[in-house]
Amino acid sequence: MDELADGTATPAEGSPPIDDGATTEPPAPTAAEDEPIAEDAPVADGPTDDKREETASVEVEATVPTAVVEEKSKEAEARGINPVDPNSPPGYSEGFHFGSYGRVVTGGDGTGRPVRNADIVAFGSRLDEGTYAELEVRREDYWEATDSYTRMVMTLAMANPAFHYSGNFNINMAIRNLYLESADLGVKGLRVWMGSRMYRGDDIYVLNFWPLDNLNTVGGGVGYYFKNQTAIKLHAGLNQPHSGWFKQTLDRPLPLGQIGATDVDILNRQKLISSAKLEHTFAVGGGGIKATGYGEFHYTGRGQREITDLVYEDLPADKGFVTGAQLSGYTGKGSSHLNLIARYAGGLGAYGEFNAPLQLALDRTSKGARELLFAATGNYEAGPFGIMLGSYYRIFRNASEALDHHDLNEGIVLLRPQVWLTKKRFVGLALEGSYQAQQRGSTFIDENGQTTPLFGQVGRFGVIPFLSPGGAGAFTRPHLQLIYLLTARDAGARSLYAADDVFARRSIDHFIGITAEWWFGSTSYFRD
8 A cells, every 4th residue: 555655745534545556446346346357356446457347248039049148148257256247357377477566656746856645634645655456376277076256366566666766676565465266166156265365345446445445464354255246255364564553672681590581572462353245236238237335344453562662551352343334336338337325433443453542431432433424435537538436424522522633524536537539549639627625523723813813725737648558447457657746835735744844845846756556467456
């Protein structure tokens, strides 16, 4: 996941981590959906490939010759468990396979400073995000003895800086996927996986954001895909956020009078996260409507940490939850779709999977923390024209009763109209406009010297001419893009940055840069 660029306004305490990969703005799929799909399938950061352009159904008329019918049947089987879903991953295919998502971004402002994320909300325009890439290797096998399939997936992710930029022979790398999945073992339609995995649903591509479900744990899951376009998925896993609220390591003398010291884990507790998802797709003409219900349970056990020499603090067990729903519709033509999402989280669940509470309730737990989110995302294409939408409104309150800087309301609306030119439509032009605002539970000194509640606003406008070797389509990649992005911020937005930060001084910023973006053959962008 992409980190906030250096110096960017820090999201609220409860903000989910910003994802680093590309995102897929899928048309609401039918039947078993995943994110870019295997819900068990990780997704990321990236839109799906040309499969978004495939038709949403495979129908064969009675007059079609038998040979053609058999060929169509094989084609549908190759599309996997849900051939009518344009986002469905391909079926298992024996052997080794390679996939990737990536973007390389470079450029700067009018003074020569490097590219930097200028959004004040947790999830804003992806145009000025940093360089990021994933390389996936997977092995798929059919086991005749049990008439079942397995898929092993390993995904390595790399982020800024690249060697050619910094000259440092070093790399920021993470394992995004390392898991094994079994399909149809004993029961057709049953999938079981175990390992380390990105586990998420539909995203808002233009915001690089998964609003309903976006988990990263080491654990396992099970899913069952009914023939009537219904799917149920269960998951449980562990993680340990990098925080003193979960782990504290201190020096202690070696035993038995030995000279020296060693590290001892005074506090060492994990977070358990479990999730459940139920979805059903109703076929409507050549498209469909998908309804999704979702929930999570978060738990961490009690512990103890040292607050000063040999003085200890007891940390009680803590828990939380997430509940949400999504309604999706898609036309079955190209990538046209609309997703509406509502999500409410409480307690430990309000902070996301990798964040730790900073402000606690009187009983030293996260009880009382809450997050409410509404989001809408979509894409519409007609001929050479298209328009993408990304938006959300989010309210977060931490566990303390009094308002503070970490309590916030924030939201963004972003539109990206685009047109594909030339007969083969490999040249295009996109415009992107967005408005974002954030209100904090604190005050600041405004331009008139008055103390006022902190409310910041940012407007952004971008011009993106691009080359698309794959032709038209909002989610067709690869892309070669030239970017101009104008950012205008008011006094409230500038107050979010530290003194002498250029964003605290500037009301207007210009970014000029180039981006190469691609994705292909990666389970991170399928929905399972």
